[in-house]
Amino acid sequence: MGLYKELPESLTEVDIIIAGGGTAGCIVAARLTDADPSLSILVIERGSNNDLPTIAYPLFFMQNIVPGSKASIFYQTAPEEQLDGREIIVPAGGVLGGGSSINLMMYTRAQRSDFDGWGVPGWSADEMLPYLKKLETYHGVDHNGTHGHDGPINVSTGTFTSTRFQNEFLSVVEETGWPTSDDLQNLDSSNGIGAQPALRYVSPDGARQDTANRYLHPRLQSGTNPNLHVLLETSVIRVLFDDNKRVRAVEFTRNPLYHDTHSPTQTVKARKMIVISSGALGTPPILERSGIGSPEVLSRAKVEVVVPLPGVGAEYEDHQLCVYPYHSSLSPSETADSVALGRVDPATLIQNNDPTLGWNTMDVTCKLRPLADKDITDLGPAFEAAWNNDFANTPDKPLGMIAPVAVFPNNPDLVSEFGPDKQYFSISCFTVHPYSRGHIHITSPELTSPPDFKTGFLTDKNNLDIKMHIWLYKTQREIARRMPLYRGEVTPCHPPFPPSSKASAVHLNQLLNGKVNNISYTPQDDAIIEQHIRQNVSTTWHSLGTCKIGSVVDENLNVYGTAGLKIADLSVLPGNVAANTNNMAMAVGEKAAGVIIGELGLGL
Numbered sequence: 001m002g003l004y005k006e007l008p009e010s011l012t013e014v015d016i017i018i019a020g021g022g023t024a025g026c027i028v029a030a031r032l033t034d035a036d037p038s039l040s041i042l043v044i045e046r047g048s049n050n051d052l053p054t055i056a057y058p059l060f061f062m063q064n065i066v067p068g069s070k071a072s073i074f075y076q077t078a079p080e081e082q083l084d085g086r087e088i089i090v091p092a093g094g095v096l097g098g099g100s101s102i103n104l105m106m107y108t109r110a111q112r113s114d115f116d117g118w119g120v121p122g123w124s125a126d127e128m129l130p131y132l133k134k135l136e137t138y139h140g141v142d143h144n145g146t147h148g149h150d151g152p153i154n155v156s157t158g159t160f161t162s163t164r165f166q167n168e169f170l171s172v173v174e175e176t177g178w179p180t181s182d183d184l185q186n187l188d189s190s191n192g193i194g195a196q197p198a199l200r201y202v203s204p205d206g207a208r209q210d211t212a213n214r215y216l217h218p219r220l221q222s223g224t225n226p227n228l229h230v231l232l233e234t235s236v237i238r239v240l241f242d243d244n245k246r247v248r249a250v251e252f253t254r255n256p257l258y259h260d261t262h263s264p265t266q267t268v269k270a271r272k273m274i275v276i277s278s279g280a281l282g283t284p285p286i287l288e289r290s291g292i293g294s295p296e297v298l299s300r301a302k303v304e305v306v307v308p309l310p311g312v313g314a315e316y317e318d319h320q321l322c323v324y325p326y327h328s329s330l331s332p333s334e335t336a337d338s339v340a341l342g343r344v345d346p347a348t349l350i351q352n353n354d355p356t357l358g359w360n361t362m363d364v365t366c367k368l369r370p371l372a373d374k375d376i377t378d379l380g381p382a383f384e385a386a387w388n389n390d391f392a393n394t395p396d397k398p399l400g401m402i403a404p405v406a407v408f409p410n411n412p413d414l415v416s417e418f419g420p421d422k423q424y425f426s427i428s429c430f431t432v433h434p435y436s437r438g439h440i441h442i443t444s445p446e447l448t449s450p451p452d453f454k455t456g457f458l459t460d461k462n463n464l465d466i467k468m469h470i471w472l473y474k475t476q477r478e479i480a481r482r483m484p485l486y487r488g489e490v491t492p493c494h495p496p497f498p499p500s501s502k503a504s505a506v507h508l509n510q511l512l513n514g515k516v517n518n519i520s521y522t523p524q525d526d527a528i529i530e531q532h533i534r535q536n537v538s539t540t541w542h543s544l545g546t547c548k549i550g551s552v553v554d555e556n557l558n559v560y561g562t563a564g565l566k567i568a569d570l571s572v573l574p575g576n577v578a579a580n581t582n583n584m585a586m587a588v589g590e591k592a593a594g595v596i597i598g599e600l601g602l603g604l
């Protein structure tokens with residue numbers, strides 16, 4: 001099996017090197033070796049194999065991002081003034097399979113207008129649909145043939161759903177006036193706006209569907225792809241070029257996280273191509289260490305310029321997340337609190353083959369935009385102008401996504417006073433087309449130097465992103481209050497409204513009586529919400545756009561000014577998408593493989 005922790009001495013040169021064995025990288029490798037098994041391919045992955053129990057069982061997803069986990073890379077920003085001076089930590093996948101091995105497995109697809117809005121040849125919704133279908137075996141209802149039925153990634157409800165929680169949330173969304181459907185991910189139904197019962201990257205028998213297990217390992221194990229090689233626990237430092245700026249080789253070293261002794265720098269040559277696939281936060285540093293990037297950044301970092309490309313590492317985007325927990329009348333068998341709050345030993349669940357093991361706690365997928373004009377005008381003239389410009393005429397463009405989870409996801413100490421038998425739910429809200437941008441750049445040629453990273457969250461000059469969050473806060477809270485299982489807000493995790501405010505948090509013994517009226521918020525309340533968001537907004541782990549098509553790569557993913565160098569990961573997205581981003585990363589992998597197969601004439 002071609003899975004190594006040390007490069008075999010015989011392997012000094014291959015046809016194609018893939019720098020990063022993450023979500024997209026595993027797909028590129030698998031599709032290329034299928035197209036031509038004689039092609040020698042080397043994937044170099046910074047992390048370990050993905051054979052950990054926290055990865056195998058969907059329920060334990062949070063364990064992959066707790067501090068100290070080796071399954072994630074923790075990219076840390078400098079203090080960000082607009083976020084109350086906080087240093088934000090953005091985890092990304094750090095094992096084989098990348099984000100797909102550690103993520104929350106929520107299945108959503110980008111909107112038709114996301115693809116079409118880019119205006120990039122080959123990347124429209126209709127042109128990308130074949131790739132979206134190719135990657136999946138969809139176990140939901142497929143009304144109009146827009147889903148795939150024989151791809152590697154199973155999309156299903158998994159082995160458990162918290163049905164009462166799901167039904168109550170969907171009913172309130174529908175009563176409020178948004179559509180609900182069994183499939184909002186087909187690029188067209190209800191313009192993709194509204195809510196649906198969640199599907200996940202989990203097989204019907206409860207296995208996580210990451211791209212390492214679903215694309216790469218079967219080829220490594222089958223014996224039919226002897227020229228596919230995967231080097232684990234090894235970091236790519238940079239790409240080396242010849243005098244014509246054609247790629248020649250990759251420089252790499254063993255990852256000190258896994259190897260005690262100092263490792264020398266090694267190189268491996270690429271005959272045909274190098275594909276960088278190290279993710280939106282991992283790819284720009286590799287390019288910059290290779291001399292590709294903004295001349296100012298490179299000069300500060302003391303790296304010689306090979307190709308000046310100011311777009312590298314610029315324009316960092318993420319979705320920006322706030323999570324609001326609630327007290328509930330749910331029973332222990334309807335939430336994941338037993339695991340999250342340490343009330344049950346995970347080993348017991350495994351021993352009992354508990355159905356919740358194949359669950360990710362998120363039972364509804366929801367993309368919302370305001371129903372009433374007043375909601376827009378209430379957010380002020382600058383927001384109204386932005387809405388009219390960017391949203392009003394694009395009816396499938398949501399303002400945000402709202403994901404209810406049947407668990408208390410914060411520090412257990414915050415709810416210990418309420419006793420060991422209490423159950424919670426939370427509503428996660430994230431903006432999907434934020435206006436703010438950040439950046440990631442190297443600060444030296446060394447792999448080990450911390451990057452200059454800023455998320456830039458909430459830095460847009462007209463405060464439009466914070467307005468979206470204020471709308472999301474009020475909207476999700478009205479939905480929560482109308483669910484019969486709602487029993488009030490978990491106070492430390494909501495804006496600290498004073499007791500005199502009509503918006504102050506409550507803790508109830510029973511559901512809200514009679515007709516529930518919307519809370520009316522004063523300007524002081526809005527200021528308190530804003531401050532709370534600045535103090536709490538965080539990553540949705542949806543990093544993208546740091547090496548955009550049109551700025552760093554062309555539509556065939558070639559890095560401008562070089563030959564034989566491509567990028568295949570979420571750094572290439574020219575704009576944001578109103579979806580969780582795993583689907584897009586897999587689609588980029590499929591698309592990149594299709595382009596390379598065509599260019600190299602493989603499988604003809």
Ligand SMILES: Cc1cc2nc3c(=O)[nH]c(=O)nc-3n(C[C@H](O)[C@H](O)[C@H](O)COP(=O)(O)OP(=O)(O)OC[C@H]3O[C@@H](n4cnc5c(N)ncnc54)[C@H](O)[C@@H]3O)c2cc1C
Nearest residue numbers: 020022023024046098099103104105106236282570580582
């Ligand atoms: C905690 C978390 C939860 C998420 N939840 C969801 C969800 O529920 N649904 C959803 O759709 N999306 C979710 N996402 C987002 C989604 O998983 C990512 O957008 C997607 O996986 C990114 O794919 P990628 O190929 O661009 O990069 P990645 O999958 O991150 O791949 C990059 C790979 O490169 C490796 N690498 C980095 N630097 C180097 C180097 N120098 N040398 C060698 N290798 C390197 C990394 O270890 C990694 O394996 C989540 C992400 C995270 C982190």
